[in-house]
Each structure stands twice: as C-alpha cells, then as structure tokens.
Amino acid sequence: MKSFATLTQMTVFARIAESGSLSAAARDLHLSPSAVSKSLAQLEERLGVLLVKRTTRSLTLTEGGRLFLERATSILSDVENTLDTARQFGHPHGNLKLSSSIAFGTKQLTNIVGRYLEAYPEVNANIILDDRYVNLSEENFDVALRITADTHWGYAARKLACIRWLYCASPEYLANHADIDHPQDLTRHACLVYPAMTLDGAWTFRRDEHTQHIKVTPRMTSNSSLALREAALEHRGIACLPTYLVAADISKGHLRVVVPQYRAAIVHTLYAMYYRSKYENPLIRSFIDFLANEFGDTPPWERDALAASGMPYAKEYPRELYSLASA
Structure with missing residues (x-):
C-alpha cells in the first residue's frame, strides 16, 4: 500500500522552502519548531527521499526537494482554488487581509472597513498601511487598494473612484x-x-x-x-x-x-487589486462590491469637498494629464 504525503506536510514543507528556515516556517504557521521538524522528517520518511540539506547556518533543497516543491505548490494552489469555488455558495467569513496607502487608509479605509464588518459579523480584517507596492501572493494579501494612474499590473483590478x-x-x-x-x-x-x-x-x-x-x-x-x-x-x-x-x-x-x-x-484613480482566481471567494467579492457601493458615482468625500469649496464636479480629465505616480 502506498504511503501518501498529507496536505499539512506539503504545506509545512512549502513554507520551509519559502522562508529558508525551520524556525521561520514555525513562526509563520504558528507551530513549534519541533512540530515543523517532525513534519519534515515524516514527509521524507514517507517519500523515501531527502528533501532538505541542513547545516548549522543554512538550509538548501535537494534536487528531489526542488521537484517536489514545484508539484506541491501546484497541488496546494489547486486545493485553494477548489475551496474558493466551494466558498462562493456560503456567506462571507474568515480573515480579510488588506493593503492600502497610509493616507487613504488613515482617513477613509478604516471607517469603511468598520461598516463592512458590521454588515458581515463573521469576518475579521487585518489592515496593513504602507506606501510601497505589495506583492499580493508573496505577502498573502486578499485585496490591495492603490491610488495610481498606472494600469500595468499582474493582477485583476476594479476601478472604484477618481481621486482629485x-x-x-x-x-x-x-x-x-x-x-x-x-x-x-x-x-x-x-x-x-x-x-x-x-x-x-x-x-x-x-x-x-x-x-x-x-x-x-x-x-x-x-x-x-x-x-x-x-x-x-x-x-x-x-x-x-x-x-x-x-x-x-x-x-x-x-x-x-x-x-x-x-x-x-x-488626477489619480483608486483601484481594488486582487487575484482573479480569488474573486469567486465570497469574502473578497463581497468586500469589493461593498467598496463600489460605498463610493458610488461620486465618492462621499468628493461631494463634501466640492460642496464646501463651491467648485463644480467634473467627471473626467484629459488622459495626458494623468500622473503615473502613486499617491
């Protein structure tokens, strides 16, 4: 009878390979270092292959380890996509990890997320404010809110509002x-x-x-x-x-x-960036839809600012005047 590697063991191994150490993998997975070491040893024993070469100062993958990582990563991605497909039939729940620029996150996003959490009590949110561009996959973000005029990204994006x-x-x-x-x-x-x-x-x-x-x-x-x-x-x-x-x-x-x-x-534009494959997850889809509904055709802060200043509202500006820098 064949002895199969478990999804948990593949997950632990993938995290070890990505982080470069057992202790870092343990922190990321909220496990003890001994539990991570034991999982790796059991996986190698089941496969009959040495996956990792360890010294006191470094950790490197063997040739078998590199091949196994490639297949394990693909399998784990397929599993996550399958779970996301199943989740579309349920209600939004779980942890929502968001990235935003510091200024927009401070002045607008926290209040919006608060109203979203009131509407979906089974959701928790983790908001990371940072003016750099984040890698959604490497840092495990669900949605990144970015104010820019650039349109060259490796993600799907939904336009939410013009930023004037x-x-x-x-x-x-x-x-x-x-x-x-x-x-x-x-x-x-x-x-x-x-x-x-x-x-x-x-x-x-x-x-x-x-x-x-x-x-x-x-x-x-x-x-x-x-x-x-x-x-x-x-x-x-x-x-x-x-x-x-x-x-x-x-x-x-x-x-x-x-x-x-x-x-x-x-003028800049506010986008919600996400992985297209994750949009079927009701957690991500409902949040982006919530944002679009909150902002409408004219964001509430835009109406307030223009009303107070007496300035007319303008729908669009010439494309050549759009800045390519983020705000």
Missing part, C-alpha cells in the same frame, strides 16, 4: 499674505509640494478646456500628503492635496480652496 486634488491653504495664511486671484500669483507664495502632483516642476491648473502650468519654487517638499496637510493646517503655505484627505478640513473651515475657479489638472 485641490489647492488649499489655511485662512490664517491667506489673511496674512498677498491675495491669490490667478494661478500665476502662487509664484509669490510659500508652496508645499507633493512631487507626484507636478509636471516638470510645475503645478497644473485647468479651467474649462484650458490648462496652465505654473512653475513654483517649493518652500517644502514631501512624498507624504499627510505631512503636507499638517504643514498647511499650521499656516505654512499652499498645498495641493487629495479631496479624500482634506474634505473635512474644508467643510470645517480649517482649510480654504484657493483659485476655486480652477482645478488641479492631474
């Missing part, structure tokens, strides 16, 4: 500096610059079908819109900030839109 930006400053700053009636007037002001919102060092302004590029000298530059918002609230100058970040500040009068007859010409 406003030029704004505190009332205190504006009261103590020269009037701003035209974008050109900004060349005489302290500018708080987010690099992804410039084209060759210029801020861009759009009115009707006309676009202007105003070269500004940054008083402060940062790759964090959160940092620039704080500087604007502290009366340091004029910043170009996303509506999802400053809608409440504008509604409360803490920030004021400058030259409201103009719009920032550069």
Whole structure:
C-alpha cells in the first residue's frame, strides 16, 4: 500500500522552502519548531527521499526537494482554488487581509472597513498601511487598494473612484499674505509640494478646456500628503492635496480652496487589486462590491469637498494629464 504525503506536510514543507528556515516556517504557521521538524522528517520518511540539506547556518533543497516543491505548490494552489469555488455558495467569513496607502487608509479605509464588518459579523480584517507596492501572493494579501494612474499590473483590478486634488491653504495664511486671484500669483507664495502632483516642476491648473502650468519654487517638499496637510493646517503655505484627505478640513473651515475657479489638472484613480482566481471567494467579492457601493458615482468625500469649496464636479480629465505616480 502506498504511503501518501498529507496536505499539512506539503504545506509545512512549502513554507520551509519559502522562508529558508525551520524556525521561520514555525513562526509563520504558528507551530513549534519541533512540530515543523517532525513534519519534515515524516514527509521524507514517507517519500523515501531527502528533501532538505541542513547545516548549522543554512538550509538548501535537494534536487528531489526542488521537484517536489514545484508539484506541491501546484497541488496546494489547486486545493485553494477548489475551496474558493466551494466558498462562493456560503456567506462571507474568515480573515480579510488588506493593503492600502497610509493616507487613504488613515482617513477613509478604516471607517469603511468598520461598516463592512458590521454588515458581515463573521469576518475579521487585518489592515496593513504602507506606501510601497505589495506583492499580493508573496505577502498573502486578499485585496490591495492603490491610488495610481498606472494600469500595468499582474493582477485583476476594479476601478472604484477618481481621486482629485485641490489647492488649499489655511485662512490664517491667506489673511496674512498677498491675495491669490490667478494661478500665476502662487509664484509669490510659500508652496508645499507633493512631487507626484507636478509636471516638470510645475503645478497644473485647468479651467474649462484650458490648462496652465505654473512653475513654483517649493518652500517644502514631501512624498507624504499627510505631512503636507499638517504643514498647511499650521499656516505654512499652499498645498495641493487629495479631496479624500482634506474634505473635512474644508467643510470645517480649517482649510480654504484657493483659485476655486480652477482645478488641479492631474488626477489619480483608486483601484481594488486582487487575484482573479480569488474573486469567486465570497469574502473578497463581497468586500469589493461593498467598496463600489460605498463610493458610488461620486465618492462621499468628493461631494463634501466640492460642496464646501463651491467648485463644480467634473467627471473626467484629459488622459495626458494623468500622473503615473502613486499617491
């Protein structure tokens, strides 16, 4: 009678190979190092093949180990896909691991996820905020929310909302500096610059079908819109900030839109990125559908910001003005 390797043993072996050590695999799997070592020994005994060469400082796969890993990885992926297919007939439950940029996650995502968890009490969420692009497979994320204009990814993605930006400053700053009636007037002001919102060092302004590029000298530059918002609230100058970040500040009068007859010409897009094969999982599908329903045609923060600033809502901008940097 043949002695088969169990799925658990294959899972443990795959984690050992990926992490490069038994102790790291034990931490990832929430097992003791002795349990991981025992599982590997039992697997090698069942197969009659040495899979791993171990020394005090390193761990390497044998030729048999590399071949077995390739097949085991394929089998485990098939098993997961089979489980996802079965899950589509059930209710969303389990752990949802999400990735988001720091600014959007802080200001918008946590509240949205909270409402989703209220609707689906059998779901738990793990939100990781990081401005770098994550690898969904290597880091085991279910959904990554990214604000960008790039469309070249290795994942499926659903467009959720356009992310627009406003030029704004505190009332205190504006009261103590020269009037701003035209974008050109900004060349005489302290500018708080987010690099992804410039084209060759210029801020861009759009009115009707006309676009202007105003070269500004940054008083402060940062790759964090959160940092620039704080500087604007502290009366340091004029910043170009996303509506999802400053809608409440504008509604409360803490920030004021400058030259409201103009719009920032550069626009980004919010996407939910995921593996297409996982979309049949009701946990992932229901969350993405929930996001789309929450945002609608016009996200709530966009309505609030434009209503408070008196600016008209614009559906689209010319494609050539879309920034390729993430926000």
